[in-house]
Amino acid sequence: MADRIAGTPEPTRFRLLxxxxxxxxxxxxxxxxxxxxxxxxxxxxxxxxPSHGRQVVTCxxxxxxxxxxxxxxxxxxxKKKCPDAVFLPLDMAYYTQVxxxxxxxxxxxxxxxxxWGFDEAYLGVDPRDEPxxxxxxxxxxxxxxxxxxxxxxxxxxxxxGVSDNKQRAKMAAGFAKAxxxxxxxxxxxxxxxxxxxxxxELMGPRxxxxxxxxxxxTANKLADRGVDTVxxxxxxxxxxxxxVFGPSQGNWLYVLCRGGGDDLIATTPTIAKSHSRSRTxxxxxxxxxxxxxxxxxxxxxVREQAxxxxxxPFRVGLTVRTSTFYTRTKMxxxxxxxxxxxxxxxxLNTLVxxxxxxxxVRLLAVRLELLDPE
Numbered sequence: 001m002a003d004r005i006a007g008t009p010e011p012t013r014f015r016l017l018x019x020x021x022x023x024x025x026x027x028x029x030x031x032x033x034x035x036x037x038x039x040x041x042x043x044x045x046x047x048x049x050p051s052h053g054r055q056v057v058t059c060x061x062x063x064x065x066x067x068x069x070x071x072x073x074x075x076x077x078x079k080k081k082c083p084d085a086v087f088l089p090l091d092m093a094y095y096t097q098v099x100x101x102x103x104x105x106x107x108x109x110x111x112x113x114x115x116w117g118f119d120e121a122y123l124g125v126d127p128r129d130e131p132x133x134x135x136x137x138x139x140x141x142x143x144x145x146x147x148x149x150x151x152x153x154x155x156x157x158x159x160x161g162v163s164d165n166k167q168r169a170k171m172a173a174g175f176a177k178a179x180x181x182x183x184x185x186x187x188x189x190x191x192x193x194x195x196x197x198x199x200x201e202l203m204g205p206r207x208x209x210x211x212x213x214x215x216x217x218t219a220n221k222l223a224d225r226g227v228d229t230v231x232x233x234x235x236x237x238x239x240x241x242x243x244v245f246g247p248s249q250g251n252w253l254y255v256l257c258r259g260g261g262d263d264l265i266a267t268t269p270t271i272a273k274s275h276s277r278s279r280t281x282x283x284x285x286x287x288x289x290x291x292x293x294x295x296x297x298x299x300x301x302v303r304e305q306a307x308x309x310x311x312x313p314f315r316v317g318l319t320v321r322t323s324t325f326y327t328r329t330k331m332x333x334x335x336x337x338x339x340x341x342x343x344x345x346x347x348l349n350t351l352v353x354x355x356x357x358x359x360x361v362r363l364l365a366v367r368l369e370l371l372d373p374e
Contacts, residue, residue, distance in 0.1 A: 013264055015127075016126045016139045016164060017125065018122065019121075020158050020173075022157075025095070025119035026059035032155050041067060047328075048327065056074055064078070090327075091363075097276070102156065105149060111124055123265075143160040147159075147160060147191065159173050159177045159191070160173060160192075165263045168195060169194070175202070205229055207229060208229065208230060211257060213256065214253070233253065234257050238251065238254045274317075276367035277366055280321075281294070284361060284362050286361075288352055288353065291352055291361055295318060296345060296348070299341070311371065313334065313370055317330070317367035319363070319365035
């Protein structure tokens with residue numbers, strides 16, 4: 001975790017934490033702008049060309065997962081498993097935009113939020129240094145309100161785990177996601193609680209690998225010693241775990257298998273390395289001048305955001321997506337860092353000229369990479 005920025009609050013301990021997990025995020029984001037992909041097998045990864053063997057699946061829809069596709073699988077292998085799937089290229093600028101919308105919504109709820117990437121965040125409720133105000137059911141009710149708010153404002157579904165520490169909240173969200181995929185589950189069942197009331201019943205018989213942060217090497221090391229379940233791990237003396245795994249991991253395993261974990265929420269702001277704007281156009285763009293004009297509008301918007309934050313761009317990026325969904329990004333460094341359009345636009349125009357525009361363009365994205373605030 002990054003060092004805390006001077007002047008930001010210290011992490012706070014909470015009695016109640018929620019873990020928010022945006023379901024099949026990149027696929028869901030793609031479906032926002034292409035509703036025709038709903039209920040289809042969709043695979044996102046690389047440049048979207050399943051013949052490229054060195055590129056891998058980043059996100060697969062549940063329909064694609066049912067066919068055997070999964071994150072990390074080479075695209076050609078995913079094509080063999082799901083020959084009818086729709087393959088789409090990564091669009092990081094767009095995913096950042098969608099994710100920021102969700103995270104800003106969560107921050108607007110008035111509770112501390114710790115972001116863990118595009119599709120995950122923790123929300124702290126009921127600080128331990130204040131009198132208790134929330135019950136278990138209050139946490140569930142809040143989770144359902146958050147789920148509805150995210151869907152109503154963004155069109156994205158999320159699952160939420162409710163618990164008293166991050167590890168259990170994360171595992172609870174996993175139970176919620178598993179329930180969503182069950183045939184008998186209604187769309188509203190996206191919240192799950194995992195705490196002292198049900199920990200032993202649910203987690204005790206499960207493999208140690210099901211404990212969040214226990215990787216395959218650790219699980220195999222435990223299995224070699226006859227420790228195959230969480231219940232069995234609870235029977236191992238702390239000193240024995242320390243002797244095998246060392247003081248840090250040994251003590252952590254002793255705490256983790258009993259449902260313990262981290263209850264701190266750190267709200268240290270993330271300093272953006274870049275800002276971007278993208279737009280999918282209702283009518284395809286044709287001709288360099290039309291593309292140049294559209295890119296200039298996006299660049300003006302990104303520049304205004306950088307100026308508002310006191311940031312200075314030093315590199316310009318342009319993403320072009322054609323009507324056939326072929327996507328390519330090019331970057332170029334500015335002669336000198338500057339917020340002046342007279343310095344930014346010539347670089348952007350050079351990028352426009354660098355593309356082979358043999359097909360109409362349906363999407364543009366302009367990114368400005370920024371100097372650190374110092």
